[in-house]
Structure formats: structure tokens, C-alpha cells
Amino acid sequence: MVSADPLAARALALDVLMRVEGLGSHADATLADALASARLAVRDRALASRLVYGTLAWQGRLDWQLARLADRDCASFDPRIRMTLRLGLYQITLLDRVPPHAAVATSVDLAKRAVPAASRLVNAVLRRAARERGSLPLPDPAADPLEHLAVAFSHPRWLVERWRRRFGDDVRDLLAANNEAAPTILRARPGERDALVSRLTAAGIACEPGRFAPDAVRVQAADPHALPGWSDGAFSVQEEASQLVAWLLDPRPGMRVLDACAAPGGKSAHAAERMRDEGTIVAGDRRRRGAATIAWNAARLGLRAIRPLVMDARTADATLARGSFDRILVDAPCSGLGTLRAHPEIRWRRTPEDLSRLATTQRRILDAVTPLLRPGGAIVYSTCTLTDEENAGVVDRWLAAHPTLRRERADEIVPPTARTLVDDDGALRTLPHRHGLDGFFAVRARRA
Ligand SMILES: C[S@@+](CC[C@H](N)C(=O)[O-])C[C@H]1O[C@@H](n2cnc3c(N)ncnc32)[C@H](O)[C@@H]1O
Incomplete structure (x- = not known):
């Protein structure tokens, strides 16, 4: 039995956040590693997780308010002190379960360990935040509505601008949903x-x-x-929207399937299970470690149909036989902006330039794997993002370039419980604010 320790959960969260920021690592994997080697009570594990995800999600708003509370630019703080302040302000303003005085005291203790000389500053800034927490400022919505949304809901301005054009008034609901804890x-x-x-x-x-x-x-x-x-x-x-992709692929026992971007192997495993492990799934990924993870996952589930392969899907047609697959899945590398609940840090890393670069890769992969499909076979393109460049934009150009492909309506293939998730164009399209799911997009086409 491990006893509860108010500082231990926060110290672990701070270390994870520093690694995520400093090394550019994924929050979920970094947190899982840290928790695996920590002796924390169940309650403290849950608190540490909430602190990591919440601080990352709300970072934009926290920094904006910290700059005003401290009367200086956040970039001027020592990085560990800046993170300690974010963590403290997150607890004071956005986390009901922590009394403000406890958030201040534990943050000061963390600062004393890291940069003792800065602990008075942390104390002063967070005490002021605790006093004023009901009236902390946000950008004036009348003066700059976009800036208000970006700061109040803690998303980069370029993304809010794009999503406001795309989703209109629903953008507030989408931004709010992105800040909720992932189920x-x-x-x-x-x-x-x-x-x-x-x-x-x-x-x-x-x-x-x-x-x-x-x-x-x-x-x-x-x-x-x-x-x-x-x-x-x-x-x-596996998240629920992600599970629907293998339903749309609809692989049958005995089939030969290509999963062109397969690591860590979630959809390959699902496809193999749906095939009763009869047939072959070539599970390709560009990363050698990715292929190893696919193999590990398949072994855990006792699935023999999965054959991991290190390959670059952009040149798959150079090594795999044309017309040799009954089903092909391109679960493409994408911006991941539909998964901000589970991966809050992504929003601070992506740039508008990433979207066109990713769309080029996605089109190249589709062009390379399409000839591998046998006549009558079906191909699914899926992403976990909400940007038109990577979704409809890629699909429209791909289908125009391959006239043997016929688009199929997803509602005629997915289980009845998922039919409401299919849009007017027949694409599976899930939205965090409308369906409580990750934002996925998937289209299926059949080769004539
Ligand atoms: C969205 S993830 C796939 C998730 C996987 N389908 C699952 O369900 O577990 C995209 C994958 O594409 C891989 N990838 C990126 N570029 C690639 C390329 N050119 N060829 C093959 N795989 C690539 C990445 O390494 C990453 O593992």
C-alpha cells in the first residue's frame, strides 16, 4: 500500500511536462513511463494524469494570464519555473478538486526544489491568482473575437481561425470538447x-x-x-471512432489485406480479429520500431495473420505485387488534430505548413498503393484529423487521378449504430463536440 503524498503527484507531473516540452515527446507515452516506475497511490496517479493533460491543454490561456499576473512575458521565466507556474495556475483556475491554498503551497515547494531563488516569485504570482481567480482577464471579445476564442479555449489562433471558417458557430463547442478529458x-x-x-x-x-x-x-x-x-x-x-475504420474496411476471412501505415498495429489487429485470424495482413510501417510494436501487439493477442513489414508506403508499388490485395487500408500519417483530448500537446506543435506537407505525403501514399488493389477490391483512406486539406482535399484529388475507383457510401457498410456518423458525401466523419468521439475521417472506394 502506498500512502497519498500531495507533492509526489505534482512533482511527477512537472517532470513529465518538462520532458514533453523539452524533448518534444508524446505526453501519453511519457506519462505512462513515469507512472510505471513511480510508487504512487491510485488517487495520486489520477491527479498526476489530470495535471499533465490539463496543463498541456490549457497552456495558451495559462501563459496569457500568467504574463498579466507577473507583468512580464512568460518566455522570460526559467523553463521549470514557468512550468511550475502553469501547473499551479491550472489547479487554481480550472481544477475544482484542489483548494487554491494547496495549489499555491505545493507549487512553492516545487519551485524551492528547482530554483530556490524563484520560490518567492511563484508564491507572489500564484497568491495573486488565487485572490483574483474569479476575475482573471481574457482578451476582449468585442475588440478581437478570434483572440478571445483562442485564449479562452486555449488553442493556437491559426487553428481557431481555420475551424471558425469550417464549423461556424459550432467552433466554441469543438474547442471546449477538445479540452475535456479523453474517455x-x-x-x-x-x-x-x-x-x-x-x-x-x-x-x-x-x-x-x-x-x-x-x-x-x-x-x-x-x-x-x-x-x-x-x-x-x-x-x-482503442478509441471508438478508430474502431469503426476496420468495420468500414470490412475484411473477410481468407483475404489478403495491406495495412500500409500500420504501427502500432491497432487497426491491423482489429482487422485480423474480424478475419478470425484467417488470411494475411501485410502490416507495413516506415519505422523499424513501429514494425516491432506491431509484432508485439499481434503476439499479445495471439494473431498469426499479421505480417509486419518495414516499408515506405510512398514506394509500395516498387516492392508489392500489383492487383494482389483484396483490401487496402491507408490510415495515413496526419496532423492528428482530431485527437486533442488524448494528445493535447499536438495543438502547440503543428503549423499551417504541416498540413500541406502532410497532404502531399498522403496523396503520394494513396497513389502508390492504389495499383496494388485487385479488381473488385476495396480501399479505405482514414485520418484522425479535422482539416479539409488532409481529408476531402486529398480524397477528391486521389479519386480524380484513379478513374477505376468508385467511391462507396460508408452508411451501407458500417454497423447500423454508426450510420448517423456518415456525412452527405458518404464519408465517415466523427466530431468530438457532436459525437463525443475523436475526430476521424474515412472514405472507402472499390476498384472496378
Ligand atoms: C495514424 S498512424 C497509424 C496507426 C495505426 N493504423 C493503428 O491503428 O495502430 C500512421 C503511421 O504511419 C507511419 N508512416 C508515416 N509515413 C509513412 C510512410 N511513408 N510509409 C509507411 N508508414 C508511414 C507512421 O510511422 C505511423 O505509425
Whole structure:
């Protein structure tokens, strides 16, 4: 039994945040590594996770307010002190469960460990924040509506501008949804969802079936890898919208399938399960480590149909035989802007230039793999982003360049529970603010 320690969770969160900022690493993997080697009580693990995700999501707004509270530019702080201030202000202004005095005291203790001379500054800034927390300023919406949205909802201005054009008045709901905690979603083995719900419930774990994907289970758990069933392969961890992609691909037992961008292997594994592990899935990825992860995941689930392959999908037609696949999935490298709940840091890393660069890669991959499809075979293009450049923009140009492809309506293929997620053009399109899911986009086409 590990006893609760108010500083330990915050110190762990601070270290994770420093690594995410300093090394450009992923928050989820960095946090998982840190938690794996920490001796923290369950409550403190949950607090550390919330602090990491919340501080990253709200960073833009926290920095804007800190600059006014301290009367200086945030960039001028020592990086560890700046992060300590963000962490403290996040608790004071956005986290109900922490009393402001505790947020101030623990932040001052963290500062004393890092840069003792700065602890008075941290104390002064956060005490002022605690006093004024009901009336901290935001940009004036009348003077600059865009700046107001960007700061109030903590997103980069360029993204808010783009999404306001795209989503109109719904943009506020989208920005707010992106700042919510991501739910934990499991994918049971096909047809075994109710058995998994019973098993988890019997172990005292709150859970319920998902709304859209037939094998999905929503669960209240900070660490799904510690749940009963993980070690014996009863479930995988996969967001519900992501689960729908293999349903749209609809692979059948005995088929030959190419998953062109497969690591870490979530959709390959799902496809293999739906094929009853009969047939072949060539699971390619450009990264050698990615291919190793695919193999590890397949072994955990006991799936033999998956054949990991290190390959660059942009030149797949140079090594794989034309017309040799019944199904092809291009789950493309994308900006990931549909997954901000689970990956809040992405919003601060992406630039507008990334979108056109990614769209070029996506088109090159599609052009290279399309000839590998056999006549009558089906191909799915999917992303976890909400930008038109990477979604409809890529698909329109791809289909125009390959006249043998016929677009198919997703609502004629996905399970009935997911039909409401299909747009007028027949694409699967999920939205965080409308469906409570990650923002995914997927289109299927068949070769004549
Ligand atoms: C969205 S992720 C795939 C997620 C995976 N389908 C799953 O469900 O677990 C995109 C993957 O594409 C890989 N990738 C990026 N460029 C690639 C390329 N040119 N060829 C093949 N894979 C590539 C990345 O390494 C990354 O693993």
C-alpha cells in the first residue's frame, strides 16, 4: 500500500511536462513511463494524469494570464519555473478538486526544489491568482473575437481561425470538447463485448458498452493496462471512432489485406480479429520500431495473420505485387488534430505548413498503393484529423487521378449504430463536440 503524498503527484507531473516540452515527446507515452516506475497511490496517479493533460491543454490561456499576473512575458521565466507556474495556475483556475491554498503551497515547494531563488516569485504570482481567480482577464471579445476564442479555449489562433471558417458557430463547442478529458475505450474481441463488461463489472470497475462501435467498452480507469483481461488479450485499448475504420474496411476471412501505415498495429489487429485470424495482413510501417510494436501487439493477442513489414508506403508499388490485395487500408500519417483530448500537446506543435506537407505525403501514399488493389477490391483512406486539406482535399484529388475507383457510401457498410456518423458525401466523419468521439475521417472506394 502506498500512502497519498500531495507533492509526489505534482512533482511527477512537472517532470513529465518538462520532458514533453523539452524533448518534444508524446505526453501519453511519457506519462505512462513515469507512472510505471513511480510508487504512487491510485488517487495520486489520477491527479498526476489530470495535471499533465490539463496543463498541456490549457497552456495558451495559462501563459496569457500568467504574463498579466507577473507583468512580464512568460518566455522570460526559467523553463521549470514557468512550468511550475502553469501547473499551479491550472489547479487554481480550472481544477475544482484542489483548494487554491494547496495549489499555491505545493507549487512553492516545487519551485524551492528547482530554483530556490524563484520560490518567492511563484508564491507572489500564484497568491495573486488565487485572490483574483474569479476575475482573471481574457482578451476582449468585442475588440478581437478570434483572440478571445483562442485564449479562452486555449488553442493556437491559426487553428481557431481555420475551424471558425469550417464549423461556424459550432467552433466554441469543438474547442471546449477538445479540452475535456479523453474517455478510456476498450475494444473487446469480436462478439465478446458483453462478456468483457460482465468481467470488469464483477471486478468492481465501472464500465458500459460504447454507443457506436459494436465491440467498444467505455471504462473508468486511469490505467487500462492494469485491468483484468489485458494480460490474456481479452481487449485492446482503442478509441471508438478508430474502431469503426476496420468495420468500414470490412475484411473477410481468407483475404489478403495491406495495412500500409500500420504501427502500432491497432487497426491491423482489429482487422485480423474480424478475419478470425484467417488470411494475411501485410502490416507495413516506415519505422523499424513501429514494425516491432506491431509484432508485439499481434503476439499479445495471439494473431498469426499479421505480417509486419518495414516499408515506405510512398514506394509500395516498387516492392508489392500489383492487383494482389483484396483490401487496402491507408490510415495515413496526419496532423492528428482530431485527437486533442488524448494528445493535447499536438495543438502547440503543428503549423499551417504541416498540413500541406502532410497532404502531399498522403496523396503520394494513396497513389502508390492504389495499383496494388485487385479488381473488385476495396480501399479505405482514414485520418484522425479535422482539416479539409488532409481529408476531402486529398480524397477528391486521389479519386480524380484513379478513374477505376468508385467511391462507396460508408452508411451501407458500417454497423447500423454508426450510420448517423456518415456525412452527405458518404464519408465517415466523427466530431468530438457532436459525437463525443475523436475526430476521424474515412472514405472507402472499390476498384472496378
Ligand atoms: C495514424 S498512424 C497509424 C496507426 C495505426 N493504423 C493503428 O491503428 O495502430 C500512421 C503511421 O504511419 C507511419 N508512416 C508515416 N509515413 C509513412 C510512410 N511513408 N510509409 C509507411 N508508414 C508511414 C507512421 O510511422 C505511423 O505509425
